[in-house]
Amino acid sequence: MNQEKGFTLWFTGLSGAGKSTISKILEDELLKRGKKVEILDGDEVRENLSKGLGFSKEDRDINIKRIGYVAKLLARNGVAVITAAISPYRQVRDHIRNENKEFVEVYVNCSLYQCIQRDVKGLYKKALTGEIKQFTGVSDPYEEPLNPEVVVETHLETPQQSAAKIIEKLEQLNYL
Numbered sequence: 001m002n003q004e005k006g007f008t009l010w011f012t013g014l015s016g017a018g019k020s021t022i023s024k025i026l027e028d029e030l031l032k033r034g035k036k037v038e039i040l041d042g043d044e045v046r047e048n049l050s051k052g053l054g055f056s057k058e059d060r061d062i063n064i065k066r067i068g069y070v071a072k073l074l075a076r077n078g079v080a081v082i083t084a085a086i087s088p089y090r091q092v093r094d095h096i097r098n099e100n101k102e103f104v105e106v107y108v109n110c111s112l113y114q115c116i117q118r119d120v121k122g123l124y125k126k127a128l129t130g131e132i133k134q135f136t137g138v139s140d141p142y143e144e145p146l147n148p149e150v151v152v153e154t155h156l157e158t159p160q161q162s163a164a165k166i167i168e169k170l171e172q173l174n175y176l
């Protein structure tokens, strides 16, 4: 086991796709395996590190770069970092891939239809009526990753199956 090796597991996907759910399952699994773990969840980051930022492309990119920077500091000290933010723009994700050496991108894929059906936080309803503007997938862009290390299909898998796929990839990449 590679207990000392830090890395950044970077989730990207629509709201309600399953980033937070899978990140918590993985946290438990990684802790069991003796890793140090930190989750940087988009919602929490926006309450703290990025309080005051909005949802323009510029603000979203600043938010994502901050998450990437903190992830870099932690990962280089041996922490398994899981980031769970929509991170809709490809260019800034690729920028972080270049800055953070040990980087594993996970595309948390889920059909927009299924995300709307789930509507975990009731936000799609508000986005579809126009009450919320600049909502990713509805009224703001989402750019799929072109070469992610892992793709999970949460409209077809259970959260446990999705988490297991990611663990398998981390083993293959020699992080576990």
Ligand SMILES: Nc1ncnc2c1ncn2[C@@H]1O[C@H](COP(=O)(O)OP(=O)(O)O)[C@@H](O)[C@H]1O
Binding pocket: 013, 014, 015, 016, 017, 018, 019, 020, 021, 022, 084, 118, 120, 153, 154, 155, 157, 158, 159, 160, 162
């Ligand atoms: N394979 C899966 N992976 C993750 N979540 C899933 C999966 N299948 C169904 N779900 C459900 O989808 C919802 C995802 O919500 P959440 O994790 O908050 O999304 P996000 O953090 O991406 O906005 C949860 O209610 C979860 O139980």
Ligand SMILES: [Mg+2]
Binding pocket: 019, 020, 021, 041, 042, 043, 084
């Ligand atoms: Mg979430």
